[in-house]
Amino acid sequence: MKIAYYPGCSATGSSADYEKSTQAVCAALGMQMEEIRGWSCCGSTPAHAVDTQLSGALSARNLDLAARQKADMVLTPCPSCLSNLRHAAKRLENPEFRAGVNELLDEPLSENLPETLSVMQGIARAYDTDAIAARVRKPLAGLKLAAYYGCLMSRPHEVMEFGDPENPTLMESLLTACGAEMVDFPLKTECCGASYGIPERAMTARLTGRILNLATMLGVDAVVVACPLCQMNLDLRQQQAAKEAGVAFSMPVLYYTQLMGIAFGLAPSALGLDKLCVSADNLLRKLDQPAAYSKAPEGDKA
Amino acid sequence: MNDAIELSRMRDTDFTAAVDAQSGQRISTCYQCGNCTAGCPAGFVYDLQVNQVMRGVQLGLKNKVLNSRSIWMCLSCSTCSQRCPNNIDVAGVMETLRHMARKEGIVTVPKVDKFWTSFLATVRKYGRTYEIGTMVLYMLRSMRVFTDVDLAPAALAKGKLGFKPHKTPEEGAEAVGRIFKRYQERANRQGVRA
Numbered sequence: 001m002k003i004a005y006y007p008g009c010s011a012t013g014s015s016a017d018y019e020k021s022t023q024a025v026c027a028a029l030g031m032q033m034e035e036i037r038g039w040s041c042c043g044s045t046p047a048h049a050v051d052t053q054l055s056g057a058l059s060a061r062n063l064d065l066a067a068r069q070k071a072d073m074v075l076t077p078c079p080s081c082l083s084n085l086r087h088a089a090k091r092l093e094n095p096e097f098r099a100g101v102n103e104l105l106d107e108p109l110s111e112n113l114p115e116t117l118s119v120m121q122g123i124a125r126a127y128d129t130d131a132i133a134a135r136v137r138k139p140l141a142g143l144k145l146a147a148y149y150g151c152l153m154s155r156p157h158e159v160m161e162f163g164d165p166e167n168p169t170l171m172e173s174l175l176t177a178c179g180a181e182m183v184d185f186p187l188k189t190e191c192c193g194a195s196y197g198i199p200e201r202a203m204t205a206r207l208t209g210r211i212l213n214l215a216t217m218l219g220v221d222a223v224v225v226a227c228p229l230c231q232m233n234l235d236l237r238q239q240q241a242a243k244e245a246g247v248a249f250s251m252p253v254l255y256y257t258q259l260m261g262i263a264f265g266l267a268p269s270a271l272g273l274d275k276l277c278v279s280a281d282n283l284l285r286k287l288d289q290p291a292a293y294s295k296a297p298e299g300d301k302a
Numbered sequence: 303m304n305d306a307i308e309l310s311r312m313r314d315t316d317f318t319a320a321v322d323a324q325s326g327q328r329i330s331t332c333y334q335c336g337n338c339t340a341g342c343p344a345g346f347v348y349d350l351q352v353n354q355v356m357r358g359v360q361l362g363l364k365n366k367v368l369n370s371r372s373i374w375m376c377l378s379c380s381t382c383s384q385r386c387p388n389n390i391d392v393a394g395v396m397e398t399l400r401h402m403a404r405k406e407g408i409v410t411v412p413k414v415d416k417f418w419t420s421f422l423a424t425v426r427k428y429g430r431t432y433e434i435g436t437m438v439l440y441m442l443r444s445m446r447v448f449t450d451v452d453l454a455p456a457a458l459a460k461g462k463l464g465f466k467p468h469k470t471p472e473e474g475a476e477a478v479g480r481i482f483k484r485y486q487e488r489a490n491r492q493g494v495r496a
């Protein structure tokens with residue numbers, strides 16, 4: 001099984017921490033991936049908002065490069081890329097659409113293009129929960145976490161095939177294997193406001209506010225995400241959301257790969273934890289001194 | 303003067319057929335249950351709720367639908383499609399309407415369109431984009447309607463602001479540029495807004 005890796009643009013900039021922790025976790029598990037040479041942006045929301053075939057061509061170019069690299073499968077960390085690449089593949093089944101896309105490309109697409117899955121699915125396919133648990137060096141015992149998938153990962157079901165479209169559970173099974181307690185999180189696939197964080201910030205602030213509010217009420221130690229934009233909206237924009245909601249939030253928002261990395265005993269610097277706006281220090285301290293939290297009402301008050 | 307007469311004069315049945323054809327959906331099967339609207343996270347900023355948009359398409363109210371803010375504010379989250387009891391891909395219909403409006407040059411929420419255009423301009427030039435880099439470009443262009451400067455220091459401190467997008471190696475940037483060029487030429491031939 002030859003795996004091609006499509007990092008997506010945000011990996012080179014705003015979510016360097018996701019990229020770092022993804023690489024670190026895959027390396028720790030011994031999963032081999034080869035980056036697609038010369039990959040380009042899939043066009044994200046703006047391309048499909050403007051034209052389906054333009055979006056299809058920008059996405060399919062990458063699938064074609066992967067096919068030329070003789071990959072059996074493409075993995076990507078970003079749900080937005082995943083959605084675009086999978087939508088393109090699905091639409092290319094229609095000969096008319098394929099012809100329209102080919103018109104936009106330098107050369108017609110290869111007949112067979114490899115399937116795209118999320119890195120999360122790739123990990124879960126290659127390693128069952130026992131194998132994950134066997135790699136754990138520092139169990140996440142005592143941590144209560146809420147998994148937030150965002151809106152793109154699991155919908156529409158016919159295209160994404162990511163389990164129950166309104167109640168996916170893959171992140172829960174990976175992190176439970178790492179020893180964490182996962183709460184039921186009813187807003188797990190609710191939209192956070194997307195790239196509208198940029199042009200319509202009141203809208204984003206309101207949508208992220210709901211998510212942070214519920215997480216705070218449930219008393220979790222962190223919200224766990226798999227999407228660079230979700231992370232940015234919930235973390236970097238947390239104070240905006242707080243202002244809109246009229247409350248204060250202090251909720252760490254970590255990538256699932258950062259938490260897996262912590263459980264695998266990897267160094268915080270290898271996981272990009274310093275990039276978080278709301279620091280994960282309390283959470284790390286809790287793991288280091290579980291006893292201080294379970295008993296000792298006197299203890300240190302830090 | 304009654305509204306019913308007014309309504310029948312506004313009807314454009316070709317429009318209904320065109321939306322069906324372009325979206326691949328049968329919009330006549332919508333029975334106005336309102337499930338789509340109930341789950342829509344963007345409904346609070348819509349002028350027409352998504353079930354009203356669907357009804358508008360059924361009735362052939364082309365102008366009303368293509369001029370609505372809603373088709374621009376839709377987040378493409380597919381909650382509506384997921385929950386429609388008639389399996390209509392409602393999010394796909396919203397997208398089709400946005401495409402139709404854009405191609406006819408009807409842009410009711412210009413700042414959203416402007417954001418998309420500046421994002422795509424970066425992709426066209428470099429083959430890749432820094433999302434945050436695009437944001438900066440966007441802010442510079444439309445400072446009057448919106449600023450996010452209060453976030454800039456935090457983003458800078460965390461190394462989340464890149465001012466220069468990476469140029470795609472292996473001739474990738476050039477290949478992507480050609481995709482855009484052909485797309486533009488095709489739109490010109492068809493006489494629509496690219």
Ligand code: SF4
Pocket residue numbers: 007008009010011040041042043044045078080081431433
């Ligand atoms: S969706 Fe976002 S991260 Fe993915 S390639 Fe496109 S711009 Fe880049």
Ligand code: SF4
Pocket residue numbers: 079080149150151152153190191192193194195227228229230231233
């Ligand atoms: S950033 Fe928001 S819009 Fe994008 S996937 Fe995450 S939840 Fe959905």
Ligand code: SF4
Pocket residue numbers: 331332333334335336337338339352353356382385386387388390392
């Ligand atoms: S959910 Fe479907 S049937 Fe119900 S109003 Fe919306 S589009 Fe119509």
Ligand code: SF4
Pocket residue numbers: 338341342343344345352375376377378379380381382383392393396
């Ligand atoms: S896809 Fe658009 S219309 Fe449908 S629920 Fe999401 S935001 Fe609302």
